[in-house]
Amino acid sequence: MIKIENVSKVFKTKSGLVPGVDDVSLSVDKGEIYGIVGYSGAGKSTLLRCMNILERPTTGKVFIDGVELLSLAKKELREARQSMGMIFQGFYLVSSKTVFENVTFALKAAGVPKAKRKDRVLELLELVGLQDKIDDYPAQLSGGQKQRVSIARALANNPKVLLCDEATSALDPGTTKSILKLLKKINQEFGITIVIITHEMEVVKEICHRCAVMQDGRVIEEGPTYEIFANPTESLTKAFIQTVLNFELPEKLLQNCTGTLMRLQFRGDIAGDAIVSDMLQAFPVRGNILHGKVEYIGDIPLGIFIMEMTGEQSEVDKAIAYLEGRVNQLEVIQHAR
Numbered sequence: 001m002i003k004i005e006n007v008s009k010v011f012k013t014k015s016g017l018v019p020g021v022d023d024v025s026l027s028v029d030k031g032e033i034y035g036i037v038g039y040s041g042a043g044k045s046t047l048l049r050c051m052n053i054l055e056r057p058t059t060g061k062v063f064i065d066g067v068e069l070l071s072l073a074k075k076e077l078r079e080a081r082q083s084m085g086m087i088f089q090g091f092y093l094v095s096s097k098t099v100f101e102n103v104t105f106a107l108k109a110a111g112v113p114k115a116k117r118k119d120r121v122l123e124l125l126e127l128v129g130l131q132d133k134i135d136d137y138p139a140q141l142s143g144g145q146k147q148r149v150s151i152a153r154a155l156a157n158n159p160k161v162l163l164c165d166e167a168t169s170a171l172d173p174g175t176t177k178s179i180l181k182l183l184k185k186i187n188q189e190f191g192i193t194i195v196i197i198t199h200e201m202e203v204v205k206e207i208c209h210r211c212a213v214m215q216d217g218r219v220i221e222e223g224p225t226y227e228i229f230a231n232p233t234e235s236l237t238k239a240f241i242q243t244v245l246n247f248e249l250p251e252k253l254l255q256n257c258t259g260t261l262m263r264l265q266f267r268g269d270i271a272g273d274a275i276v277s278d279m280l281q282a283f284p285v286r287g288n289i290l291h292g293k294v295e296y297i298g299d300i301p302l303g304i305f306i307m308e309m310t311g312e313q314s315e316v317d318k319a320i321a322y323l324e325g326r327v328n329q330l331e332v333i334q335h336a337r
């Protein structure tokens, strides 16, 4: 659906050239939700804006549905852009216009005849759950409601793709969940391909089928979201994942631990507790599970245990080697004291 080939963007500023995106290639399949995660300044917005040529890449190619956008004439590019809706962190609603007028505006701009606009706007506002706010002004709406209006506006002309630029970053966690649920519904019911850029790994975990991690303008890691969570390779990816999967043990508990403290991670299709009980039978060590939980990445479970192991160090080492061969990840957090 979207194919980015060796795209780079360099900004010319008074103080010199600033790299925004550096030789990125990726593709987003039709009907998927694709996340791009990275810290501020990583180049996410620039890359997203290159997808609809809001930002013209310095080099590289951008294909939408097989059409190379940079080769299009102005009029054709404008038409191609209509197949891509976009929403932003700051909503960008017109404050002097009502909810109804804000959405109608997109139809008017696309040349939809007046007689056809009203029904379409009502349909869109029903989809986003704002049918009772038609005559309200943006100032009367909450952040979540404003984002719903901007989603209705972005969908007005039946785009194939919805580009989301930090769409939930200004919202509280509860509202974020409800907006993500709406995006998921739009993806499932209408098959709209969604690209989301975010600095929150939680957003990726909630709804993205695949994701890319960006740093210094480059994509450093990419893959199905579950694989990225279960087997991250880059340290930045690991840091992002920790924000979702880590749980802090109380300081006092850590101080009282004299054994080897470890974090075990295993895929949902493995019974983690059975592995631990097999290990305890095979080696003369004691294992004390201090914490355990199962996180759902999309709909697939990922299990995490924190365990303290005590016993002869040589036996503990053997038990660790045994576990390493069976769980998906094992990290020693604190050595025996």
Ligand SMILES: Nc1ncnc2c1ncn2[C@@H]1O[C@H](COP(=O)(O)OP(=O)(O)OP(=O)(O)O)[C@@H](O)[C@H]1O
Binding pocket: 011, 012, 013, 018, 019, 020, 021, 038, 039, 040, 041, 042, 043, 044, 045, 046, 047
């Ligand atoms: N119009 C511009 N002119 C000059 N430099 C720019 C411009 N837009 C972005 N940049 C620079 O490009 C780099 C990438 O910025 P970009 O906004 O794409 O990152 P980001 O990951 O989206 O960060 P944020 O989440 O803070 O927006 C940064 O160094 C930024 O300063």
